[in-house]
Each structure stands twice: as C-alpha cells, then as structure tokens.
Amino acid sequence: MSNLNESGLNPAAQGKAAVMKQIPDDAAVRAESPLHHIDLPSMAGKQKDGGIYLKELAFVGHLSLRCDQKNAEQLSTVKEILGLELPLQPLTSNTNDQVQIRWMSPDEWLITVPGDRTFEIEGLFREKMTGHYSLVNGSGGQTILEVRGPSVVDLLKKCVPVDLHSSEFPGGKVVSTTFAKAGAVIRRLDEQSFELVIRRSFADYIWLWIQDASQEFGLVIEQ
Amino acid sequence: MLSIYCPHCGEHREEEEFHPKGQAHIVRPLDPESCSDKEWGQYLYFRKNTRGLHHELWVHAAGCRKFFNITRDTVSYEIREVYLIGEQPSVTSDRAQS
C-alpha cells in the first residue's frame, strides 16, 4: 500500500486515505465502460426515429458520500467543494452543469462529477471534510444510461414498480428501486427523459432488457 | 402485493423493494456470558407466531436501505402502523382488543 501514496500524486490525501485515480486521463490508457462490449457508438445514428432514445454516459465519476445532515460544518464543506448543497429533502437532487447530487438515504448521497475531475474532488473531500464521514469512489462499478423519448414512460412502466406520473414523479426526483428486478437509481430529468444509474454487473442484462422492452416503440441509440 | 410506507423516503412503495426481517423489539441480553442455555436459545431462535397484530422489522432493501418497524395484522395483512427504530408502537394488541 505504501507506494500507492507515492504514486497517488495527492499530498493532501496522504495520511488520511488512499485515493486512487480510477479514471485514466491519458487517452493512451484504454478504459472500458460496462457496456464496452456492445459498442454503442457503432450503433449510434443507424436508426433515426423511434419512441425511445438511449445513450450511455460512460466514465463519469461516482462518489458515494455518507455524512450527518445535522452537522452544519459538513454541509458547508460539501457546498464549498462542490459548489452545490446536499439535497436534504428525501428523493430529491441538486445539480449544476458539472455536478449532480442525488439523495439516497437520510445519510447518503450519490454524487456524480466529470470523470476527469473525480480524483481532484475526492482529494478535496479528504483534505477539507471534518468529523465522521465516508466517501467511496464507485466509478468503476456503475454506469449511467439516459433514456428519453415520447414512449419513455411506457417503457419504464414495464420495468419499475414506482409511480411514474409526473404528479408523483416530477423532474429532479430520485428513486432507488428495482429495474427489471436489478437495482437502479432513477432520476427524472424532464417530462420525457430519465437517467438510470446501474451496476456494472447488471449493465449487459439491463441493455438486453431495454432492447427487448423498446421493440414495440423503436429504439434509437444516441452518442 | 403490499404497498408499504417507508418513513425515511416518505412515500409508499411496492413490497418488492422491501425485505421483512422478522419480529421487532428483540433485546440482546446485556450479559450473554451469564445467560442460561435456555435464555440464550430463546433470544437466538424463538420467535412469536402471532395471529393478529405483529410488530415486525423491515428494511427498504432496494430503496434507502434503512430499517424501520411495521405493526401488521397477520390475518388481514393490513399494516396498522409504521414507526422508526428506537420508537415504541402505539398500536398494540392490548389496545386493539379494548
């Protein structure tokens, strides 16, 4: 472990926790998303119209933060680091153009950041955060699918056991639930688009499921 | 399917998202060393098999992954009350009978 800190390049993190760069910023280092094997980019643009549009947001930084929502110092530190407040209302999210924070539980949030900023942001947490907290970089274990289109609600009705009506599931709402029995964190982006955060190990299964479930609407792959 | 209110998420969700974790309010003996085999066995293995109101531990397994308590009627499956860990039930079989 000792050479982790030597090659870890982040002095701020030294002596606190081993912070590793999970997403290489060197283009020569090959990185493979959980859906690498199906080669989505080669399918992009093949079909023009459909009820469902799908794209993968690969190589995003996923950070799971657990801390105390009653600890004002922690809350202000998070705001200082991310430029965004932790959403304290259950099932809500706060986002800006770089960072998305999803409420997961009263003491847990899923933060996504641009892949090339993950290491820097994780280092900032290690440097500035005080008190009892936990930050886990799960970037390699998850990926994000964005599904949108006129039939997206009909598609999701076949996949998830939550109420998708916009009065119950408005834009910005986040739910952790099951998607075709696999776990997923689902956020509504707007009336006709949703984001699914899924596990690496279920990515292929969910891709196969979505293909099958979208057959009646027509599936368009976007880049 | 039960529609279960999660007190942490603040809304009803399908039973599919939850796991039942058995009888609630089981207190671990403070000094296991001084327990008789019978007391320790009772603590580990013996559970109520109630007909009627039952206080149960549930976890929102696919959701917020938090535990909470449910008072459920094992005959009708009706959920009478949902309350947090550390709280005591306000709906009890004694009151239900009166």
Ligand SMILES: [Zn+2]
């Ligand atoms: Zn919940």
